[in-house]
Amino acid sequence: MPRLLFEKTGNAIWISHLDLMRLFQRSFKRSGLQLTHTQGFNPRPSVSIALPLSVGVESRCELLDFDLDGQAVSREEIKERLNAALVSGVRVLEVYEDGRKLKELSLLKCIVALEYDAGVPEGALAAIMKLFASASLNVQKKGKNGVVEQDIIPMIRSIQAYKADDHTIELEAVVCCQNPTLNPAQLCGAISRYLPQYQPDFSKCRRLELYDGQGNIFR
Amino acid sequence: MTELLQRLLPTVQKPARYTGGEYNEIKKDPKDVRVRIAFCFPDTYEIGMSNVGMRILYGVMNNMEGVWCERVFAPWGDMEEAMRREHIPLWALESQDPVKNFDMIAFTIGYEMCYSNIVNMLRLSGVPLHSNQRQGLKNMVFAGGVCAFNPEPLADFVDFFALGEGEEITPEIIALYDRAKTENWSKDEFLLEVSKISGVYVPSFHSHEYDGEGKLKAVTVREGTPAVITKRIVEDLDHAFWPTQMIVPSTEIVHDRANLEVFRGCVRGCRFCQAGFSCRPVRRKSADVLYRQAVETLEDSGNNEITLSSLSTSDYRELKELTDTLIPYCVGNKINLSVPSLRADNFSRELMQRLQTLRKSGLTFAPEAGTQRLRDVINKNLTEEEILTTCANAFSGGWNNVKLYFMLGLPTETDEDVLGIAELVYKVIKTWQANAVNKKRGLRVHVATAYFVPKPHTPFQWEKQIEPAEYLRRCKLLKDHFYSKSIEYNYHTPDLSRLEAVMARGDRRLCAVIEEATLHGARLDGWDEYFRYDLWLDAFKTCGIDPDYYTVRGFDEDERLPWDHIDVGCSKAFLLRERQRAYEAQITPDCRHGCAGCGANQLLKEVPCDA
Known part of the structure; x- marks a missing residue:
């Protein structure tokens, strides 16, 4: 599954973990990047953030795993499109084809x-x-x-x-x-x-x- | 953001609501701005950001060159406490600048229980409360929204009110203010000029006199200013401003989804409903315009849910055309389409089934009254058969949850009507037993009763509110007749609804009560955790005001009403006619089956009423 590295600074540090997931789901949608959805009664876009960050803590090393639905988009383009759709303080630094096992x-x-x-x-x-x-x-x-x-x-x-x-x-x-x-x-x-x-x-x-x-x- | 605020944020709940910085937030360089407006919503961020009116006007104002409109919300109790302790004045989200630095302070007022928040927010801003204490053009306080249709309880605090829909009147007001500021007018000069804009009401230009019984006797109006103020409306909704680039909150709000208003006004005429009368006439919006705006809004915001909103979405003429195009779009893009306030008719039933392919939503009815007789009195055009047929369909389709909303204390209500609610609920349970596909999961029927509040500009504006003790007796009577375990019954406590009735039909003498109650800590009255009835009772006592005067007394038909100078379109003759028909349990068919002659069509100059 592809992974991206992002930072959370400025006013964005006050966004909670759950709200941040929702923020990314919407940002993917805004940038026209279709995420795959989880199976089940309430399908949700598949994004997951490695280590939940406490509210009020700044970070330059957050990892988010995501899964695009069928599209072939370059890593550089994903980064650019997402950064145009994100809020100030949340910025994608790098996108990787695949991440190491979180464990x-x-x-x-x-x-x-x-x-x-x-x-x-x-x-x-x-x-x-x-x-x-x-x-x-x-x-x-x-x-x-x-x-x-x-x-x-x-x-x-x-x-x-x-x-x-x-x-x-x-x-x-x-x-x-x-x-x-x-x-x-x-x-x-x-x-x-x-x-x-x-x-x-x-x-x-x-x-x-x-x-x-x-x-x-x-x- | 100040260092001090940075330190407070970790100590309060949901700090993201105080920081701004959301997607589509509008920032401008103060150097390029001549008029700065603090647009205040007198409730929390989560409630305010769910308000469509605020989103429209935020866009309208910020579309003006040289104008910057920023948002302000009421802080939650923990933040308010911290602000008072650290002497931090209330600030606007975009610039984080204190409200007291702004040229204009605007409020949108949607319901009576936020009056204390308005005064409290002015206090937290460090802005003088009374209009006559604020000298000059700075901190000009104006307000709009449905509660402005009886603005008197706020008359001392607000410099002027803008009545009706704000898309057109707001830029006119701001443009005039811009000129006044450039030309250095006095406050009185500005108020005199602004009162000439159609739809603007300047309360200080009207003085009220009361007779020995305390009834409003006479109103004297300053020369050259209007005695009656007619609300403003937008005639052509297809070409009216609609914000497709809306702020997307970074934290969860109450209605966390895109929202599209499909038309304005209501054809139904439920006699208790203020919006149903005061939002007339009916104006259409085309399905193709709506489809385009829906797609633009969804693509811009990235929301995965959209609501089609209006007072009665089933009455939107092009609902079929709109949903025929919108449902496939939503399915294709994994977007949940929600259509609240559908009526229990055949098309709606079919539509509900089509929507179910997206996601199963709740089943909610608001019969408001338990017997057909009383439903006829209130002109709630919903029959038992319609409710039970819709329930039967839903139960056979797998639903096992239904909510039923009623009011107690409606005009002419008897114990028979109260027990009619219990009977109706049992019929719903029987319907489930006959139709349910999976009985193992059981049925939940949520029943809620509200305490009827007579509202201005409705046929019931003169009615008595029943005594709180009588309301509680009726609640108990009903409760004693609910035997099934499937029923969950909730009733509102009478305190809040009594206060709501006072404020809704109040006059200027309530300004002192609001000031007194807020001085002792009343605020966030709409929230159970903060509502303090005792503070209000004390304030009534201190100010020598008897709340019963506005509630259980009722108003005479020939009495001068505190809101008589506000014209929302429906004539008093029509309201009286409707009141009479209510007493005769005569329904008035919806506007599409013949015009009932409310008079609101006279507000239209360019297009006919679309009822």
């Missing part, structure tokens, strides 16, 4: 920006780096069976913290994104729990890249 997708590179309105507190950066150098770090995760404790260290492949500007610390991390999954917001959650004095006023995440288990870029 081989394993790691996500992301940035978590920690914003301090009164300026980055003295000692925050060093404390945060030390925190993530711990042997284990339990955070609370809401699951099907209520709140459970989860050690996030095994799910962090690499992490660096640096001061992006006077008011912002950025955490650049490569984390597991499938089996098990670490929600990057949990990195900020760990800071709030263990370093409450360095809890930021606001934090936001953005996804940068996807990898397989060996660290190769995943498409």
Whole structure:
């Protein structure tokens, strides 16, 4: 099944996962690209997005699988026609004939920006780096069976913290994104729990890249 | 978007409704714009974006050179709270600029329960509430929509009303404002000139006097301005503006589909229905124009569903021609065609079966009353036989779900009529037992009763609303006569409908009540989670207004009505005639079986009435 890589930025980050599916279905229709439909009582156009993205999170590495109904359209043309039909903030970066099996997708590179309105507190950066150098770090995760404790260290492949500007610390991390999954917001959650004095006023995440288990870029 | 708003968005439900940026949203460079209009819909984004009128006028205004119209919706409670906490004034979606910076602030008012939202939105914008507190041309507030046919409860807040259909009057108003702004007119100069545009009502030019009993005694009109204002209509719908490039919301809305209006007006004359009278005369639209617009709309929006809308789509003369071309197009393009408000006649039954090849939709009837006598009183031309025949067909075609809508408290209603509802429902169940193909799945009959609200410009405009306690007694009576497990019965609580009756037939004295209630937090009254009847009762008390005066009292036929100066086309003589026929349980056949002489055809200059 063909796959496309797209980014979600600007105001589009507030569009939910389900709404985004609908938005793509309509954009395909607007661009005259007929999708195949699922079988069943309520046939739906077949599009699926690999890793659902939380509302408010920006991404430059979203994957969407789709299936065109019979038409032979070049990858470049699909990209152009879709981009003309999409909303600002959602942009197709690349179209691939075929994608790798999704179960081989394993790691996500992301940035978590920690914003301090009164300026980055003295000692925050060093404390945060030390925190993530711990042997284990339990955070609370809401699951099907209520709140459970989860050690996030095994799910962090690499992490660096640096001061992006006077008011912002950025955490650049490569984390597991499938089996098990670490929600990057949990990195900020760990800071709030263990370093409450360095809890930021606001934090936001953005996804940068996807990898397989060996660290190769995943498409 | 401000950094502050960026931080609030993650904390509220459905943030996408506050950001704009949808497909086909219109952005202009403020440098090229002389008149900026904040077009406010006094309810949430999901409701407002489903409104066809708003979509038409958004296109009409933005088609004007030098004019930029942007959308504003009422925030949901969580966002409103955040806005108040952080002192963020209400903003327009396209530019994210505060409403208070706009030249004109327009409202479209579709139902009475959003009056509190209008006042609340002005408050959230930081715009002075009262017309006479707003100096100069800036923040000129005007309003239209069906509720403008009795504009008095909003008279203090709105500078002027535009009555009737907006396609033609709106550009006339804006062009005049453009001139006024360029030539630096005073607000009074502008209002005086705008009042000369046919269909414009400036409430501050009318002063109202009441007699000792509180009845409206006299209306004094400023010299040189009209005493009676006639609504505007578009005569030629084939050539009227229709937006085929509509905004496609990025988040789910209530009617998440393309929408095509097939004609305007109604031939039926159901005596309780405000739209049925106030939207007359009937004007046609050609099937070929509609087909072209349907295809353009669908191709441009990428929607996978389209609705053919009107007050009574079965009465669209070219429905067969239209569906003969539209159904194959929709099947070929995997588009669901929905045709709501079909009547239970033979053609509609056949059409329903053809539509079923696309997708099975619900089966809904609105008999409104339980006995033939009462249906004749309200002129609801739907017989028991038609309902049962349609049900039989549907049940044998695999349907096992039916919705039935009724009203309680209709004029002349007795307990016999109430129990007639139960009888009709049992006949539907019997019909299912006789015709169902798969009885294992069981039958669901949803029955809902509403509390009758007499509306202005209908033959029932003078009627009493029954007491809330009496309404509840009738609900209970009905409930006690539903024995089958297949029946699911819901009835509206009387509070909202009582308030609706007050607002619908209210006069200027209600402005104070609305202001008072909203001051204490009344808003989003149409939403169960926010409606607070107690705030309204307190406001009535504080302002010394008795709601019963507008509800259970009824109006005398020779009494001056608060909306007498608004002419929607139907004459008062006709409404009185219809009222009399109602009391005699005499039906008035639909307009196609002979003109009933409502008078609305006199609004037409170029074409005859298509009834």
